[in-house]
Amino acid sequence: MAQDPFSPSDLPPELLDVEVDTRPLAMVLLSRSVRPFLLLAGAVIFVVILRATPPPGLGRSGEAALAVFALCVVYWITGALPLVVTGLLAIVLLGMCGVMTPRAAYSLFGSEAVFFVLAAFMLAAAVNYRGLGRRVAIIVFARYGRTPHGLLRAIYLLSALMSFLIPEHAVAAIVFPIVLNLVNSLETAARRSRYPTALFLAMAWGTNIGGIATLLGGARGPLALGILTESTGATISFIHWSLATLPLVALLLVVGYFVLVAWFADEPVDIERSIAAISQRRAQLGRISFEETAVAVVLGVTVVAWSLFSDKLGLAGIAILAVVALFVFDLLSWQEVEGHVNWGIILMYGGAIALGSALERSKAAAFMAQAMARHTKSPTLLLALLSLLAELLGESLSHSAVVASMVPVGLGLAGHYGMDVRALTLAITLPAGLTYIMPVSTPANALAYSGGYLRTRDLIVPGTILILASWLGLNLMMHLYWPLIGLSPFSSAH
């Protein structure tokens, strides 16, 4: 067939945003009408727990905390209310039900984790708006993407590495338009092959796997850290977090690449037009600007400072100083910050951290842990089950909802079994971020699906392989590697 005159066009982003649910209409109708019932179910559970006689070992405030927690878990998991609104509801209810004073509840908004996330988003905004991320991506793709597998590797590894430094959603937002352009530039035959699927998946999987490497990759890490610190006083340093995760990340990147190639990039495709397109964009970049260099320097210094001085200065302190530097050098405007930062996250995190703290202080977490421990005597098995549950829930729920729902319970279990609360926090938080199949699970997956080439049914087998690899890899690391770096799950050193 001759050259296609329907050459790629630059559609406004809102037009890339639509998907049509083609399930039978009855099923669509059912899924859309279930919300009122879910809202009612949450409210009924809340009232029933609140009005019941407290069981032995649980005080009135613990029972109220449990009622609020149950309500929030129902709404977070089912999405009956936006996550942010549920987080706000938690704060209000904690005060109204007498779990803690309203003043104490609202003061938990001031958690260091919240400010760390906020500053991390601002840093990502600078990387995005000053064009540094786009430049790096284009240069890497142009340099290493000369063959179909080379391009796949470049997208995969760059997405992973960038997620070490900036939040996953920012990485996806930078890489996705370039991948879309590359796919649109492919010859029609190549576009009809599975290769475009492989490129979008390389972006999504690379971003998700890389996102667990540091505290910067996803906001769930700081959230878990916030709940851990506010509830138990323990913490995990920036470098310690990364030391714990990097071997797992390396292992999963290798497994993920082989799965990608075996399932989606096993046939020869012609990518000459994509190479030409990326070369053209490379040529249009020109020389690196002062702003791009300055943002790179600020980001580099910040990461070094997090690694060396976070114990003294605090993660949030260093992050906010970095943001101040960006404003001092005119590398970021407040308008850009407002456009880039998801303010809902701050509100949701405040609520989730307050709820976690309330469960711990009112002994409700310990009560839940004891109840669960009655069914499982083996802490090893419990850890394996918790990590598997977090992995599976992370596929279909917001990662933050999974962390907010499971970490408080996990901390109670850690206390019950005398386990290291830090290891348990990691055992829940890391798998919650390792998602490979569903579009709603991460921003990278959502964007990859919006490319129009991914279908859930095509991802079930390869995605399941990766889920299992992630779970087995994590459990291996927990038992064999983490004790070597002072994170033994079965020692209550902290």
Next chain:
Amino acid sequence: MTADISKNPALLKLDLALRGVNASAPAGVQWLEMLLDGEIWARARINPDSPLRLEHGAQGDVIHDGDSEVVVRVTAPPEYARRLTQRGVAIGKIATVHGAYAVVELNGGCGVSMPGRVCALCRGRELTEKPGEIWAIQDVIEALGAIFKEGAAEFVLFQLGYLPGDDAGLKLLLPYIETVRRHFDTIVAVSMHPPADPRAIERAYASGVDALSYNLEAADAESLQRHFPGRARFIGRNRYFHSLSHAAKVFPGGAVACELTVGLSPEEKIREAIAELAEIGVLPILSLDPAGAADRSAVEFGPLYGYLFDEVVKAGLNMSWARDLSHVITPVEARYFVVNAPQLPVLLHNLARNRIGALATRSLAKLRRRLRVRYVRASFDSSRL
């Protein structure tokens, strides 16, 4: 099937398409739109050599064919056609009425049966030629407003010729769709080339397009190559079927149609294409190229149209979306070529035609869109947390 045009309005419609009508018409008028028995819209070119004579008698407008005569209702020259928009563009140039549709041709439109010409892409040689006229949205809204006010049409059909881009011009069309949706409570249909990017189909549905057609016209690959070398070269028959199949999953049942033109391809190939389309959930509709079928009579085509009806019934497709089109024979009209045709499709079709049925159709279409369309942004926002 009866071969008497006074008893078979679909046969008369076919005959009019084939031979035209001998009628006295004001200067410059080349086509007549008329309503036949059974509420069937027909379109006939003025042809002084046609044996079908149109006369105005005591009963009204009557078509004579030998001894047979049929009362029809020829639509009066519309008032709106003489008016100008506020910006001074003749409304008759912006939109024309075919059957119950106000047809807006953007970029000149494309197609053998309705605009009567194909676009630059179809010809395949002149892809660089300037685009045809693309009307300002304000003018289009004014024109449609005038047409609806006069009661000359019920629905809107946008006809799009070749436009560059992966979405085959949808980006240009969307603002028109959205504005029409804001101003009028009507059914919006679009006829265009199939896009290279299948997501354009979802976007079309989400933006408010109710019915969609990618008109292959030439049923088989050889005829496509012969009549539309550009379409064969740049789009290919496979993309038509791929896009139509995808659209059939996105749009309501029966709302995706594909026009095949009798006279361009061998009859056997048309039958194969009809079966193929019905199988993937696409409603085949048949237009006629008089030049390609000049040596045959309308009756000879009867079995083909009967086959159209049978295949659509067999596939269980809803026939009520494709209706009141004057330039094609729709499946529900093709029932006149079948002996003892099942009455359920006709009943449903008639239900959809009356005032309450039409309102219900529009309301259900809106509800369906509301239920089915989701925005990836919602997932993105949620997953970001």
